[in-house]
Amino acid sequence: MDQAPTPAPIVEIAPAAAVDTVTHGWRAKCLQRLIRMQLPVPRSFAIPAATVRAIAGGRLPGADELRRLIDASSGLVGVRPSAMNPEWGGPGTVLNVGMNAACHDRLTGTLGAEAADALYRGFVQSYAIHVARLDPDMFSDPAASLAEVLDAYQDETDEEFPQDPALQLAEVLRSMARAWDGPTARLLRQAKGAPADAALGLVVQDMALALGPGVTGSGTIQFIDSVTGTPRITGRFRGQTQGRAIGRDAESIFLTRDPRGPSLEEAAPGVFADLVRFGVAARERLREEMQIEFVVTDGRLSIIDAVRVQRSSRAAVRIAVALAHDGIIPPDEALMRVQPRALSDLLHHQVDPRAPRDLITRGMAASPGAATGRVVFTAAAAQAAAARGESVVLVRRETLPEDIRGMHASAGVLTERGGMSSHAAVIARGLGLPCIVGASGLQIDTRARLMRAGGRIFREGEDITIDGTSGEVLAGAAEMLEPALDDSFAQLLDWADEARGMGVRANADTPEDARTARMFGAQGIGLCRTEHMFFDDTRLPAMREMIFADRPEDRRVALERLLPMQRDDFTTLFRIMDGYPVTIRLFDPPLHEFLPHDREGMRELAESLDLPLSDVVRRVEALTEYNPMLGMRGVRLGITMPEIYEMQARAIFEAAVRAGAEGQGVVPEIMIPLVSARREVELVRHRIEGVAAAVRAETRSAFAYRLGVMVETPRAALRAGDIAEHCSFLSFGTNDLTQMTYGLSRDDAARFIGSYVAQGVYAEDPFHILDMEGVGELMLIGAERARAQNPGITVSLCGEHGGNPESIAFCQQAGLDYVSCSPFRVPVARLAAAQQALIQNRAESALAGGGGKPTPLA
CATH class of the missing domain: 3.50.30.10 (Phosphohistidine domain)
Structure with a gap:
């Protein structure tokens, strides 16, 4: 039988107190830092996680200890959650604990009956709903009087509202401790990345009353725009308030001078100046942009809390770069503070x-x-x-x-x-x-x-x-x-390029794609899918003519029409990339994709080719496959219809000669798709070498090229050592490799993949995040065997996973030379690769005894 947790001492938060984030939570530690900065923080206590667990199990602090927490001049305290990570949330704050008839009488004399009634009524309503767990509908009427609320509580519980402040505090603590352990709360915080056994600390803090004479109220202030990240004082100030209790003369006023109404800056310039000064100090000492929660009581300022400013993706980048520029954090830490996926938001x-x-x-x-x-x-x-x-x-x-x-x-x-x-x-x-x-x-x-x-x-x-x-x-x-491709964006990525070791290329099929890739800092094209070039209206007729040709010589005639178009395509890409590598995948899809499948489309095709409709229908049916993704496509087309690959190789080489004559340093990379056997590579390589020799002789030009394969089948990964004998590079096409490893259609799996993930069959959608256990193991096997046979071989990834941060981390750990992804994901990949490099460097430094532990963030 498990023993109940042993309570740990409750600590008054002071500059030298033993308060730490793991034991007492982020809020307690943040308050200690504010106190060390000599900010006017009300007296606060940190209840450690072990004590909160004991409270949840029924072991409450003694009455004397509870009274110590609320023995202040006002007699009121607030209780706030303090988990280790602020993102994990926690039960709602309960304010004005200790409010009873005696306190009500005392506040009536100092603040007036209306304000005292509002405080008492608000606390009873909050206590009834969140602590006593009574029907919220009965305690949510803002127009209810204090007497009505007290009567309703007694009617529902058959007891008067508790008057002992220590008893009130005990019940609040018990309620919050048990709420943290509830199944719904547990699921919510696990969805935010919290471990199943995440602990909760609590903070008990004297109330600074936002009711009274003079400039009085509560508010929040921050010094950065949460959406844009630009410096700007924003927030709110509400006069004459206290939590849920609001007096009749409560009003929202602006923080800074504004022609639309009164402002705190005008009403209490000294208070406003202190807030600005505290904000600057918090940014420098806490190394973060903070939102400060404050109370003003008759012109006297109290700092209640400070939290990290909520921010959009664009604001996160601008804030991190600004902190680094100001010397508050180093550039490496700025890199680690931005989620790679956040960069996608800035591009659009x-x-x-x-x-x-x-x-x-x-x-x-x-x-x-x-x-x-x-x-x-x-x-x-x-x-x-x-x-x-x-x-x-x-x-x-x-x-x-x-x-x-x-x-x-x-x-x-x-x-x-x-x-x-x-x-x-x-x-x-x-x-x-x-x-x-x-x-x-x-x-x-x-x-x-x-x-x-x-x-x-x-x-x-x-x-x-x-x-x-x-x-x-x-x-x-x-x-x-608007998109936010500003100086902060550029600076962050410059720092990323300095930190990362793995290359980042782009999957680019058109000149527009290539220009975008260059603009976003791609180090070349890792995948150019040539088939997309054939869907153009000017090329589709020649493509279809080639498909309907019965003899190789007839196919060559149709392909001769496509040759200059392909040559122009590749020349343009070489010019745009200007010396960066360009990997061109030879024709991959099944031929049926270029044919119409409806009756009207087939009739139009028959007219354009001057063929009987029956011939067109017959040809379309003949090319139909039960499973075209596993049929006549990729290298299989290149071997059975070699004139297709020969035309493409000629176009690549002639384009390289043309671009080279213009001064571009071009070394084209030719990639064979869907390989599963060494002999396939040998056959295609032999024909490409013949084309290269012919073009060299015809143009009297020397050029180099590299030949590689796209590893998309499990067999290619397993036989990578054999295949590596005949190529200069391997690039894992993880879209199809995932599809074939799982036996899943990437187009159809979406209908049930969500259910599989929800039930834990798969941890993630394997088409979205690389499956490191299955597909990843094939990649590791393939890379190891290829390098054992050919130590100088280049190994990369060019599937959609190349733009996924988690998958990029695996590629870095696996020692891949580069990843290639969609042009608009290149910035994401650059930052993700940099972060993984920094993580690895720190881990290696720590193992070597050189420290390397990252500085904890505020």
């Missing part, structure tokens, strides 16, 4: 958090940023609207490869189905488009050109706003914040 428009939101439905936040536009239901409608200069949101059940042009023309994408690795999500992240997928509350009627959501109907042409950061779909046009 965001819905202003201060503005109202008309929510109609939710989905998965697949690509960050926000966009407002008119609803359209087809790619053609999106293109037509873009041609008219209109902003549109493309709404689809799920997107297909042929929707890419419509996505390019849209401000955002919303789909009813799909998951984090669905077509819409992957392409939208690459384009930097806000995207929400899996919005199951959405019903789309393409015939009627309308959608239903939130019990409302939205027709084509009506405005909606999608927030790809939160996954919320809003009616109408929401107020937006």
Whole structure:
């Protein structure tokens, strides 16, 4: 049988007192720091976590000890939670403990009957709801009189309201201690990252009354804008208040001078000046931007608490950089204070958090940023609207490869189905488009050109706003914040580049993608998916002509039309990257993706090719596969139809020669997709070497190139040693590697993956965060075997996981040379790689006996 916890001593918080965050919680430690700064903090006591556990188990402090906590001139105290981490929350604060009939009589003489009644009434209501656990509806009427509230309490409990301050305090402590251990509270804090056995401390503090004559009231003040991070005094001051009790003459006044009304700065300039001085001191001593809670009693200032200012992503970056610039924290600590994912918010428009939101439905936040536009239901409608200069949101059940042009023309994408690795999500992240997928509350009627959501109907042409950061779909046009690619953003990433060791490249298929990648600091292109280039209206006919050709020579004729287009594509990419590496993946998807599947589309194709409709239908059916993702695609196409890869290799080499003649230092990297056997690499390599020799002879130019493979099959990872004999690099394509390792379709798994995660089958969606136990082990095996065979081989990751901070940490630990991700995730990857490098460096320093322990944050 477990023994009840042993209570620990209750400590008065003083400069030299033994108060620490683990034992007494963050609030107690913060108050001690404020006291050490000689700020006017009311007398406060820290109840350690062990004592709180004992109280929850029924072992209360003695009556004398309880009376010691409330033996002050006012006779009133407040009780606040003090968990180890402020993010973990805690039970609500209870104010004015000790309020009874005798105290009421005393305050009536000094403050007046109305103020004393308000204090007493507010405390009884709070006690009834939060301590006695009575029906809140009976104690929530602000118009109720003190007598009515006391009578209601007695009617419900058959007892008079307790008059002993020590008994009141004991019951408040017991209630808060037990509330912390309740199942709902436990689940809530675990969702915030707290351990299951997280402990709670409590703080008992003398009340500074915000009622009385002169300038009197309570408020908060901070010195930074929570949304933008710019220096600005904000907060509130409410005169003549005390917690929930508000007198008739209570009024909100501005902190600083304002033409709209009175301000604390004008009414009490000395108090205001002290608050500003305390704010500066708190920033320097606590090494953080703090919000200060204060009370003014007849012009006398009391500091009740200080908490870390809540902040948006853009404010977090600006605050961290400003603290480092001012020498308050080092740059390495500034890097560690910003969540990598927060950088995504700075790259896009965001819905202003201060503005109202008309929510109609939710989905998965697949690509960050926000966009407002008119609803359209087809790619053609999106293109037509873009041609008219209109902003549109493309709404689809799920997107297909042929929707890419419509996505390019849209401000955002919303789909009813799909998951984090669905077509819409992957392409939208690459384009930097806000995207929400899996919005199951959405019903789309393409015939009627309308959608239903939130019990409302939205027709084509009506405005909606999608927030790809939160996954919320809003009616109408929401107020937006501009992207924040300012000096603070640039400085933070410069520091990140100095700290990290692993490279960061971008997945870029178009010149626009490449320019974006360069703008965001990518060190080259780690994946260029060439098939996206063939969906263009000017290229699709030649592509389809090639597909319908029966003989290699006929296919070559069609491919000759595509050759100059591909050459121009690659030349442009080489020019933009200007000496940075460009990894070009050879053609990958199954051919059926380039063919129409509806009767009307097939009829139009038959007309364009001058073929009988029956021939087109037959060809489409012949290319249909039961499982096309595991069928005739990737290297399998390159071996059975080698003229495709030969055309692409020629285009790459001719582009390299052209760009090299212009002064760019180009060493193209050619990547073979979907490899599973060494012989596949040998066959493709032999043909590419032949093309390279031919281009060198024709152009009389020397050029170098590197050949590698994309490891997407488990067999390729296991046989990486064999494969490494014939290539210069391996790049793990973790989208397909995850799909094949799990036997899951990344497009269809979203229908049930949430249930799997909720029931603990998978810890996370493996398409969102890299599965380190399964897929990660294959990567480790592949990297080890490849390097054993070819020590100089480059090993990288180019799947969507390359932009995920947790996955980047694994890649750093695994010793990968670089990761490649969507252009708009490059800043996230740069910061995540830097943070992981700093963590590893500190751990290594600590092991070597050199310290390296990070400075604890305020």
